[in-house]
Amino acid sequence: MKKTLESAFVTTLPVLFGYLFTGIAFGLLLSKAGYGVLWAALISTVVYAGSMQFVLVTFFDGGLSLFTMAMMTFAINIRHSFYGLSFIQKFKEMGKKRLYMIFSLTDETYSLLCSAKTPEGVDEKRYYMAIALMDQIYWIIGSVLGSVAGALITFDTTGIDFAMTALFIVIFVEQWLEARNHLPALVGLAAGIICLLIFGPGNFILPSLLSSVLLLMLLKARLDVTEEADKADKEQEDVQ
Incomplete structure (x- = not known):
């Protein structure tokens, strides 16, 4: 198990730095909208939808109904259904863990799973699970840190939501350089x-x-x- 966690940690390092800072950006925006640390942790745990969480902040300010927000979330994140097509068989083999794998399949996690090579002596199913779980933990930690910082520091947050776009660009460039x-x-x-x-x-x-x-x-x-x-x-x- 130790080797699995170590291997997954090394694999997720690019996402670690990206999610920490992007999560902080989300936490800051949420704090400025009047929602505290518990909301940041809850949304990043239950919703965990990356760019959709930034949009969600504007939904809260707009006073939209839960149904409308749910439908908008579905429409914005419907791309994730395409991601799962290439992992149908592998997720089936993971038993009950497949439910979390489906839930946690963000853009960045999908990118890592597509390119990740399971190290020798490491169980692939546990390796995939560790990657997905670590990525979400990074996002939750970043969101909480951003929320705390937003409550303590006053500054203009205009443009901070570009952090998610920047993360996409970094991952794309990295994969471009690695791919033949x-x-x-x-x-x-x-x-x-x-x-x-x-x-x-x-x-x-x-x-x-x-x-x-x-x-x-x-x-x-x-x-x-x-x-x-x-x-x-x-x-x-x-x-x-």
Whole structure:
């Protein structure tokens, strides 16, 4: 178990620094909206929806009903349903733990699980669970710290919600540098830009995800060939 936790901690280090500061940003905004530490901890534990939590702060100020907020949360985070498609089989094998894995599959956790290589001698299911759990703990700690700081420090929080966008950019760049095949990333970028131009900033996420999935399915044969070639090259490099 110790090796599993150590391996998961090393894997989640990029998210640790990102979630701490982004969580602090959320906690600050929530504090400025008049909600204390307990609210920050509760929302980050039960909702745990990243960018949606920043939007949630404005919902509180707007006096929207719980039903409206629930529907808006579903619409904004519906992209997570696409993330789970590639982990259906692995999550099924995790028994009751699959419920938490589904709940905790944020953008960053999904990114780590896609690229994570289970260390030798470590159980994959426990490794995945540790990654997901650590990521949420980082987010909760950041949210609480931000809420406490917001209650003690007075300053202008304008633009602080850009922290979530910055975290996405950092993770994308890191994966771009590590990946040998950039075609999936280019497909996603192209789909996002085209859908943004067609549907506008408020409605482009779902169409871009759908078009990305369809394009990647069409390109699956080519991607599989490239992946096999990359594996062969890596094995040859390891031998040398």
